[in-house]
């Protein structure tokens with residue numbers, strides 16, 4: 001990963017990087033048909049979350065994970081031009097430092113994200129038909145809570 005990239009944590013209640021996160025999410029939503037949540041939902045969820053961010057050149061948001069207090073990932077996004085460099089797994093690793101287990105939903109059609117999550121050791125727990133506002137179906141995924149989660153994640157980011 002480039003030396004110009006560093007990480008930040010935005011605590012609940014802060015709007016830091018909110019605008020950039022919304023624009024990144026909207027670009028992905030438009031181009032990839034995922035992360036379709038509306039602005040009000042996104043803003044409320046962002047403000048309630050702890051948001052792990054990766055920043056390039058001190059100002060540019062290139063990836064973020066918005067996490068609820070129970071370890072549920074509300075949003076995970078990496079800028080398309082920065083994918084495949086380990087940013088997504090580092091974001092999940094940061095979440096794993098704070099939580100014994102991590103959960104999330106992903107569209108059943110989002111093969112990219114499903115392969116990513118399964119590669120990190122997430123398991124599909126159940127399918128929820130008609131989960132999304134547009135009628136799309138979701139899988140509910142979980143990582144942990146078996147012992148060794150943190151070790152496994154540390155292994156992942158060392159590679």
Ligand SMILES: CC(C)(COP(=O)(O)OP(=O)(O)OC[C@H]1O[C@@H](n2cnc3c(N)ncnc32)[C@H](O)[C@@H]1OP(=O)(O)O)[C@@H](O)C(=O)NCCC(=O)NCCS
Pocket residue numbers: 028032034035076077078079082083084085086087088089090104105106107110111112113115116119120156159
């Ligand atoms: C899913 C996403 C966050 C992955 O981010 P990323 O930074 O490219 O992922 P990483 O580079 O950290 O990849 C971690 C590992 O997963 C693997 N991986 C990532 N995407 C993969 C894919 N589509 N298929 C197979 N393996 C994949 C990588 O090869 C890597 O393996 P390694 O650790 O053995 O090298 C990114 O593609 C994204 O933002 N997608 C759009 C938004 C989205 O779908 N979010 C999830 C909604 S629930």
